[in-house]
Amino acid sequence: MNEMDEMNGMDEKIFIQDRIEALEESVEYFSNPKKPERERWDVETFLATLGVTFNDGDIRSATPEQEPADVFFGGAAFQCKEILDPGRHRQREYAQQLANARVAVRADELLSSFIPKDLMLAEVCYLVLEQVKKLDTKYASADQSKTNLLFYVNLTNRFFTPGQLPELAQFTTHGWCSISVLLNSGAIVLHTAPDAPNYLVHNSGLFIPSGSS
Numbered sequence: 581m582n583e584m585d586e587m588n589g590m591d592e593k594i595f596i597q598d599r600i601e602a603l604e605e606s607v608e609y610f611s612n613p614k615k616p617e618r619e620r621w622d623v624e625t626f627l628a629t630l631g632v633t634f635n636d637g638d639i640r641s642a643t644p645e646q647e648p649a650d651v652f653f654g655g656a657a658f659q660c661k662e663i664l665d666p667g668r669h670r671q672r673e674y675a676q677q678l679a680n681a682r683v684a685v686r687a688d689e690l691l692s693s694f695i696p697k698d699l700m701l702a703e704v705c706y707l708v709l710e711q712v713k714k715l716d717t718k719y720a721s722a723d724q725s726k727t728n729l730l731f732y733v734n735l736t737n738r739f740f741t742p743g744q745l746p747e748l749a750q751f752t753t754h755g756w757c758s759i760s761v762l763l764n765s766g767a768i769v770l771h772t773a774p775d776a777p778n779y780l781v782h783n784s785g786l787f788i789p790s791g792s793s
Contacts, residue, residue, distance in 0.1 A: 592687040599690050603678040610671040616641040619650045619660040622732050622762055627653065629767040629788055632779045648719050648727050656728055656777045657757075661715075663707050663733045699738035701768075701787075705746050707733065708761055708770065712754050724755040728776065732762045740765045742787050758784075766790045 608614065620639050627634060634653065642649040642657070649657035664670070677690075684690055708731050715729070733740075740763045751759050751771035758780045759771040766789040772781045 595687045596681060596684050596690065600678065600681045603674055603681055606674040607671055607678055610674060616650075619658075622660045622730055623651045623653060623658050626730055626760065626762045626767050627779075629762070629790055629792075630769075630779055630783055631788075648723050654777075657726055658728045658730050659715075661711060661729065661731050663711060663731055663735070665736050668736065694737045696737055696739050698741045699733075699735060699763075700741055701743040702746055704733055704740070704761060704763070704768070705750075705770065707731075708759065709750060712751070712756070712759060716754055721755045725757055725773065727756060728758040728760065728780065729756050730760050730762060734764070742766075742789075745770075745785060745787070748785060764790075766792070 609618070620641060623639050624634070627639075639651060639653050642652055646652075646657070648659045650660045651658045681690055711731060712729065716724075719727075745768075748770055754771075756771065757773050758769065758776040760780065761768040761770065766787055767783075768787045769780055769783045769785065772784040774781075
């Protein structure tokens, strides 16, 4: 082995160890005890995308007794839901990747290829509406009217393609204070009641790209 090969070998070891440490953090982050932290991240990222300013401590987790609220920001209560691929469980997903990384001897063993697919706006709206219908059967209308629904859509190898919003009246008849979507590329406010927070009403019916505010 020459000096260059030895350096490449060291680089691979460092890459693999860095990957192991990152995956260990991901396995912990997607555990059940970290659920409130993930929900706060959803709201923080959503508000930041809308250009809403906030300080540390402004976004706080709700108590179990405050259901359906998961997170509060000021006087606004948010319930956070994720839309994932059917059968996908992210902690198990990262745990399997971690197991693979721990036995890897070459960096390329940790690399994978994929074919990206478009995620169209109509599909996003359909997925959200199906989840809204399920939640309608779970909560009383009085609770719905005080709660802002926020859906984080995270589908494997799917990349959102902005387009014209479909008819949004389909979201207005369910009684929620607001219904919004967080994507890796931005946010969409699909519905706001008249008494929803101003920063939601102002962005109702819009797709706001990440980093635009």
